[in-house]
Structures are given as C-alpha cells and as structure tokens.
Amino acid sequence: MAEHDPVRDSARYRVQRDSADDQEVPEAAPPPGRMENRHQWVDVVIDQAIARGEFDNLPLAGKPIPGIARHDPDWWLKALIEREQISGVLPEAIQLRKDDAVLAERLDALHTADDVRAAVEEFNARVVSARRQLMGGPPVVTPLRDVDREVRAWTARRQPPEPEPAPEPAPKRRRRWRRT
Known part of the structure; x- marks a missing residue:
C-alpha cells in the first residue's frame, strides 16, 4: 500500500x-x-x-498511434524521417531507388534540354559510383538511364497533347412511310 x-x-x-x-x-x-x-x-x-483541462480534446486521444500496424521497433524513426522529409541518411543503393522513382518529376521541373541532360548524367554518375563502392549494404540494382531517351521523353511530356479528331456525324436515316 x-x-x-x-x-x-x-x-x-x-x-x-x-x-x-x-x-x-x-x-x-x-x-x-x-x-x-x-x-x-x-x-x-x-x-x-x-x-x-490541458489534456482535454487532444488529437488521437484514445486511438492507436497511426502507422503502427505491425511490430516494428524503429517505427518512430521511420515516421520522423517521413514527417521531416529527411534525406541523405539512407544507404546509397536505397537512396538511388527513391531518386530513380521520382526522376521524371525532377526532370519535368527543369527548363532546358541541357539541364535535363546534365541531371541525367549526374544521376548516372551516382549510380556508377555506388556500384564501385565496396562498403557493403544492399546491392545497387538501379539501372543507368539513357540520356538521349530521357531528353526525348522530357520533350514529349512538354508538348501539348494533340487534339482528338472530331467524331464524324452519323449519316441521316431515310424515313420510310408505310401505307396502310
């Protein structure tokens, strides 16, 4: 007691x-x-x-903490990285995978073909550098990007879409009169 x-x-x-x-x-x-x-x-x-009454009406009061669906001892660290958008702390192989997934969006923000070409060449240099490192960690499976193909794709995305052809009018039906 x-x-x-x-x-x-x-x-x-x-x-x-x-x-x-x-x-x-x-x-x-x-x-x-x-x-x-x-x-x-x-x-x-x-x-x-x-x-x-400072503890009244708190958000998530009486509810489970979001993002903890499974047992993960590092849930709080992953949530912090996502919430604060921390980058550069991942192993290079994983960071390259993330950068590869958003490369088209990053290229679309650029204004000239030379900038696109330089960005793709920089990305390819990072991939080659990561492949040469013998530090351990996950393997680098990110493919190199073809610079000319990426510039053509960037140019195609900047073109306004071609208007669809107007549908042809349906032929007029002839009416047949019945005599009764």
Whole structure:
C-alpha cells in the first residue's frame, strides 16, 4: 500500500479547491532537496494540468498511434524521417531507388534540354559510383538511364497533347412511310 504523504495530499487539496472556485491554479514549484521527492512534484504538476483541462480534446486521444500496424521497433524513426522529409541518411543503393522513382518529376521541373541532360548524367554518375563502392549494404540494382531517351521523353511530356479528331456525324436515316 502507498504510504501517506502530507505534501502530496495538501497539493491535491489545493488543486481541488482552486478548480472548484474556477480560479487559475498556480504552477507548483519543484520541491527543494533530494531527488526522491521529484516524482511527487511531477504528479502534482500533472494533476494541476488535468484540473485546468490541458489534456482535454487532444488529437488521437484514445486511438492507436497511426502507422503502427505491425511490430516494428524503429517505427518512430521511420515516421520522423517521413514527417521531416529527411534525406541523405539512407544507404546509397536505397537512396538511388527513391531518386530513380521520382526522376521524371525532377526532370519535368527543369527548363532546358541541357539541364535535363546534365541531371541525367549526374544521376548516372551516382549510380556508377555506388556500384564501385565496396562498403557493403544492399546491392545497387538501379539501372543507368539513357540520356538521349530521357531528353526525348522530357520533350514529349512538354508538348501539348494533340487534339482528338472530331467524331464524324452519323449519316441521316431515310424515313420510310408505310401505307396502310
């Protein structure tokens, strides 16, 4: 059984009294002295925050944390990388796969064919450099890109689509009159 602590009881009494009067609850000062009593001070501060309603209507209150569908000890790190869009910390092979997937979008943001050619050549140089490294890690399976083919594809994407030909009008039907 928990032992009776007069300091904690008096703090709870003050919180209840002040919340009943709807007055502002003053923040508790950390207890002087030894570290053993710090947990009591933390309990009092949390109780005061609850009394003020600071924990009411929090997002995701009572719901599971999103993104934790399976047991993954690094879920928080992956969520941080995704949320903050941190790049450059992945192994080069995986970073090249990600860059390869968005290369067309990156090229579409460029304005000249020379810029596209330079970007594709830089990407190919990174792939070749990653293949030459003997650092270990996942294998580099990202293929090299053909520079001329990428420039042609970039040019084709910049062309406005050709208008579809208008449909031909249907031939008029002749009416046949019946005599009865």
